[in-house]
Amino acid sequence: MSNRSKKVLTTRRKREWGAGLLFVSPSVIAMACMVAYPLVLVLIYSFCKVALPKFDLKYIGFENIRKVLTSSQLPIVLKNTILWTFVSLFIRFVLGFASALILQVDFKGKTLFRIITLLPWTMPSIVAANLWRWIYNPDTGILNFLVKQINPAAATNWLGNSSTALMAVIISYSWMGFPYLMLMIVAGLQGIPKEYTEAARIDGANSIQVFFRITLPQLKGFLLILTLLEIISGFNSFDLIFTMTGGGPGVATETVGLNIYRMAFQNYDFGKASSMGILLLVLVMIGFVVYSLGQRRKARRWQG
Amino acid sequence: MTMNKKKRTLLLILVYTLCILIAVFALAPFVWGISTSLKNNTEVYSLTPTLIPKKMTLANYIAVFHDPSMMKYFRNSLIVSLLSTAVSMVVALLAAYGFSRYRFPGRSAMLTSVLFIRILPRVCLLVPFYMILAKLKLINTIPGLVIVYLVVGMPLTVWLLKGYIDGIPIEVEESAFVDGCGPVQSLIYVVVPMVAPALAAVAMFVFILAWNEFMFPLLFAKDQACRTLSVGLAFYIDETGIQWGQMMAASILMSIPAILVFSYAQRYIVSGLSEGAVKG
Amino acid sequence: MKRNWVKWLCAVAVVGTLCTGMAIGASAEDKEVRVWLGSWWDGEVEWMTQKFAEDNPGYTLSIELQPIANYQDNATSAILGGSGPDVLSLDTLFLPAMMDQGLLQPLDDFAAENGLTEDKFVDTVYDAGRTEDALYAIPYRFTCTSLYYNKTMFDEAGIEYPTDDITIDGLCELSAQLTKDGKYGFGIAASKNDMANVMTSFVPFLWGEGGDFVNEDITAGTMSTPESIEGIKKWVGLYLDGSVPEGCINYAITADLFPLAMSGEIAMIPMGDSNIVKIDEFAQENGFEWGVCLHPGLVRAAGWSFTIPSSIEDRDGAETFIKWFMQPEILSMNNTVLPALKEAQNMGKWGDELYDIYKKQADQCKNAPQTPAWTQIQLIVTEELQNALSGSVSCEDAAAAMDERINEVLG
Numbered sequence: 001m002s003n004r005s006k007k008v009l010t011t012r013r014k015r016e017w018g019a020g021l022l023f024v025s026p027s028v029i030a031m032a033c034m035v036a037y038p039l040v041l042v043l044i045y046s047f048c049k050v051a052l053p054k055f056d057l058k059y060i061g062f063e064n065i066r067k068v069l070t071s072s073q074l075p076i077v078l079k080n081t082i083l084w085t086f087v088s089l090f091i092r093f094v095l096g097f098a099s100a101l102i103l104q105v106d107f108k109g110k111t112l113f114r115i116i117t118l119l120p121w122t123m124p125s126i127v128a129a130n131l132w133r134w135i136y137n138p139d140t141g142i143l144n145f146l147v148k149q150i151n152p153a154a155a156t157n158w159l160g161n162s163s164t165a166l167m168a169v170i171i172s173y174s175w176m177g178f179p180y181l182m183l184m185i186v187a188g189l190q191g192i193p194k195e196y197t198e199a200a201r202i203d204g205a206n207s208i209q210v211f212f213r214i215t216l217p218q219l220k221g222f223l224l225i226l227t228l229l230e231i232i233s234g235f236n237s238f239d240l241i242f243t244m245t246g247g248g249p250g251v252a253t254e255t256v257g258l259n260i261y262r263m264a265f266q267n268y269d270f271g272k273a274s275s276m277g278i279l280l281l282v283l284v285m286i287g288f289v290v291y292s293l294g295q296r297r298k299a300r301r302w303q304g
Numbered sequence: 305m306t307m308n309k310k311k312r313t314l315l316l317i318l319v320y321t322l323c324i325l326i327a328v329f330a331l332a333p334f335v336w337g338i339s340t341s342l343k344n345n346t347e348v349y350s351l352t353p354t355l356i357p358k359k360m361t362l363a364n365y366i367a368v369f370h371d372p373s374m375m376k377y378f379r380n381s382l383i384v385s386l387l388s389t390a391v392s393m394v395v396a397l398l399a400a401y402g403f404s405r406y407r408f409p410g411r412s413a414m415l416t417s418v419l420f421i422r423i424l425p426r427v428c429l430l431v432p433f434y435m436i437l438a439k440l441k442l443i444n445t446i447p448g449l450v451i452v453y454l455v456v457g458m459p460l461t462v463w464l465l466k467g468y469i470d471g472i473p474i475e476v477e478e479s480a481f482v483d484g485c486g487p488v489q490s491l492i493y494v495v496v497p498m499v500a501p502a503l504a505a506v507a508m509f510v511f512i513l514a515w516n517e518f519m520f521p522l523l524f525a526k527d528q529a530c531r532t533l534s535v536g537l538a539f540y541i542d543e544t545g546i547q548w549g550q551m552m553a554a555s556i557l558m559s560i561p562a563i564l565v566f567s568y569a570q571r572y573i574v575s576g577l578s579e580g581a582v583k584g
Numbered sequence: 585m586k587r588n589w590v591k592w593l594c595a596v597a598v599v600g601t602l603c604t605g606m607a608i609g610a611s612a613e614d615k616e617v618r619v620w621l622g623s624w625w626d627g628e629v630e631w632m633t634q635k636f637a638e639d640n641p642g643y644t645l646s647i648e649l650q651p652i653a654n655y656q657d658n659a660t661s662a663i664l665g666g667s668g669p670d671v672l673s674l675d676t677l678f679l680p681a682m683m684d685q686g687l688l689q690p691l692d693d694f695a696a697e698n699g700l701t702e703d704k705f706v707d708t709v710y711d712a713g714r715t716e717d718a719l720y721a722i723p724y725r726f727t728c729t730s731l732y733y734n735k736t737m738f739d740e741a742g743i744e745y746p747t748d749d750i751t752i753d754g755l756c757e758l759s760a761q762l763t764k765d766g767k768y769g770f771g772i773a774a775s776k777n778d779m780a781n782v783m784t785s786f787v788p789f790l791w792g793e794g795g796d797f798v799n800e801d802i803t804a805g806t807m808s809t810p811e812s813i814e815g816i817k818k819w820v821g822l823y824l825d826g827s828v829p830e831g832c833i834n835y836a837i838t839a840d841l842f843p844l845a846m847s848g849e850i851a852m853i854p855m856g857d858s859n860i861v862k863i864d865e866f867a868q869e870n871g872f873e874w875g876v877c878l879h880p881g882l883v884r885a886a887g888w889s890f891t892i893p894s895s896i897e898d899r900d901g902a903e904t905f906i907k908w909f910m911q912p913e914i915l916s917m918n919n920t921v922l923p924a925l926k927e928a929q930n931m932g933k934w935g936d937e938l939y940d941i942y943k944k945q946a947d948q949c950k951n952a953p954q955t956p957a958w959t960q961i962q963l964i965v966t967e968e969l970q971n972a973l974s975g976s977v978s979c980e981d982a983a984a985a986m987d988e989r990i991n992e993v994l995g
Binding site for chain 3: 546
């Protein structure tokens with residue numbers, strides 16, 4: 001969008017901001033109704049001891065947060081969560097990009113491929129989690145059965161071995177989640193005007209150069225939002241891990257999302273669970289601020 | 305699009321190899337699932353896993369079809385998912401357009417708070433959502449679920465659509481404006497066709513979110529009358545173990561509508577390009 | 585085409601939201617009694633609803649089945665949100681935390697008035713519903729595990745069948761003897777996603793050696809006592825010696841050990857009353873014979889009870905249902921769960937000799953410590969046991985870690 005036309009439109013639209021508010025009102029109202037209340041509750045609960053069933057509150061200051069931050073398990077839980085989030089994100093991106101790019105080429109069987117790659121997304125997670133757990137089962141699972149045919153020594157206790165458990169769960173999560181990324185990338189790719197890539201090719205760029213110099217930068221904004229949302233959901237998700245290993249063996253697959261679930265619904269400590277949620281919020285906000293500061297500095301450098 | 309034959313063959317070889325690798329990865333669990341759904345109880349647990357069942361049986365599928373509750377859950381899931389998709393698409397499109405093309409007080413604050421919905425852990429939302437829905441008398445109703453999915457999906461739907469609209473050149477709307485189109489008309493007739501790929505992607509996302517979601521319908525839509533299929537599947541797991549045969553059969557049947565919706569929506573994702581290009 | 589579908593979508597959205605989803609109105613005549621039961625009760629819903637209406641004019645029974653997945657969160661949200669059922673069934677494991685949080689109503693007076701006193705029930709399950717202050721739950725189901733064994737595998741190995749007086753050491757020995765040619769003698773459950781199973785698998789060894797989780801007044805952990813460590817060693821030892829499948833560190837009894845046993849891969853496993861009816865199907869298919877005997881050590885007493893959530897103001901419907909269902913004739917009519925009411929245990933299908941072993945096992949049963957911190961203790965013990973199983977720590981160190989963490993929770 002050229003800067004000049006942006007300015008023209010902005011000036012005109014500035015006068016019509018009432019219309020803008022109207023457009024966003026349904027979503028903002030829904031949000032105010034449904035989300036404002038939980039957000040306020042989470043904020044309040046993090047600083048209180050919450051007694052059920054009436055949710056009686058007793059202010060205890062930073063006690064909850066202190067307990068969370070000084071927990072002996074925190075380092076390993078954080079490490080697991082970061083690995084879980086970023087490694088699976090990487091795998092999903094690789095798979096998603098590969099599939100999306102393949103779909104840009106015209107070849108026989110393209111539609112079939114398109115449908116096959118979307119299949120994992122259609123399986124509800126309760127079924128997928130149990131199915132993958134069964135596949136990884138060292139005694140009755142199909143994976144070890146196949147591996148034993150090739151190399152009996154390689155057949156290991158995938159989910160029960162602390163060195164392989166996290167990776168095994170990450171792979172299942174990637175299987176479930178890559179179609180969604182592929183879809184988003186395909187949609188994003190469609191938004192890149194063909195003229196750009198064609199012009200580049202006429203100028204003599206090969207495919208790899210086109211990909212890195214034209215495609216990726218165009219997709220940047222899109223991908224950034226996706227990445228941010230996926231990182232957040234990686235920190236919060238727990239149901240796959242819960243079904244497959246419950247966080248074990250030991251704490252090998254214990255993540256922040258699982259911890260929050262345990263706090264709230266097994267220990268009934270809503271105060272502590274809320275404080276973990278708040279810590280997460282603060283973490284993301286910090287990341288956000290750091291990122292936008294970096295962006296602004298980069299922009300200033302370009303203009304300066 | 306000039307590519308000599310050698311290059312094209314190389315490309316095709318690369319494409320097909322990757323294709324097969326990815327397809328095998330995506331399909332393998334499904335193949336195992338289908339194989340399981342065709343086995344009877346005793347063969348499911350056999351120690352030498354077989355791909356083709358020794359005694360193939362359709363009993364599991366028949367049991368699912370004959371189960372009246374399953375059929376009801378299927379109908380409910382369909383209604384909830386389609387409704388959620390429609391509502392989310394409309395609301396998110398309006399919001400994305402408003403955030404993208406207009407400036408108004410509180411804009412950035414509202415935009416950031418939409419994103420923050422995602423940050424709150426699901427677990428922390430369960431009880432407050434329950435209380436709010438109860439106050440609005442929307443517990444055990446389909447609109448209640450629709451609103452939950454609308455709100456939960458907003459970070460993605462609104463931000464993605466907004467990002468997409470941001471990237472669309474303003475010139476076409478300008479000319480429409482000059483021609484006398486109001487904001488709504490320019491939205492519907494000019495922007496929507498250009499946003500079609502993102503819109504379709506967002507629709508698929510919401511559909512799957514509503515179709516597969518377990519925790520929310522479990523808590524908020526308990527009544528037999530509005531229970532969804534994903535919760536129904538959980539009934540195959542009890543203390544005596546997992547009824548694999550029936551669960552897989554039901555799960556596979558359940559994927560079919562999703563696949564159909566995808567095949568339909570795919571067309572919009574791909575066709576968007578030809579409609580959206582801005583001619584000089 | 586494209587222009588129209590947007591308008592159409594808007595119309596659908598508006599109309600759809602307005603039309604669908606009207607609240608279900610209950611009949612204004614009868615009093616509706618809402619009862620939550622687990623999904624495995626679906627075969628009983630019809631006769632229960634009918635008979636209840638016959639025996640209790642003016643009331644209708646509305647049974648709402650819930651899946652076991654996330655049962656506790658489900659129940660908790662419903663109660664906190666203010667629309668819980670009149671009668672809520674709870675696994676005894678869920679009781680300590682929920683009682684402590686004030687989510688359930690006291691039932692002492694009700695129980696006394698209706699003769700639902702301890703002597704009529706299996707005492708361990710009844711005890712589980714009590715705190716120092718009051719009785720919060722009346723058990724309708726008792727369940728525990730006995731020892732299942734595969735007669736054919738014993739015959740092939742030339743070993744005598746286990747008998748009711750088998751000891752923990754005897755069990756370990758048999759397990760080692762029967763482990764060969766890719767088959768195993770026994771199985772344990774240590775999966776963190778079903779910690780109740782882990783406890784069921786582990787406690788016979790712990791309690792059988794005289795150890796326990798916490799001391800009498802529940803103020804400190806006692807996992808480092810010589811007896812407890814002995815119990816841990818024997819249980820973990822089965823895994824480290826290889827007499828149980830390698831996957832056991834992530835196995836649950838019903839989901840994983842049961843299928844393996846049914847395929848003839850494991851000679852002995854703990855067997856509960858709900859699975860015992862399914863064995864014959866597999867025995868015929870896979871050609872083996874089987875038997876049960878008492879499980880050595882003390883097994884975990886488990887069960888399900890009726891409770892009245894704190895969100896219920898008018899207890900009349902709830903009390904009517906519980907009173908009605910707790911009659912031995914009615915309770916024994918169900919074909920799904922073994923009754924906790926002693927009289928009902930000898931009526932209907934429960935009088936069958938198949939269930940004799942469980943009635944005997946009821947004397948060799950014990951409750952997990954009655955403390956709201958139980959869920960956390962269960963987690964701590966499971967985690968450290970898994971560490972010991974994986975060989976990364978010794979049993980003594982695992983026990984020490986358990987006590988340290990338990991004391992932190994209790995202290």
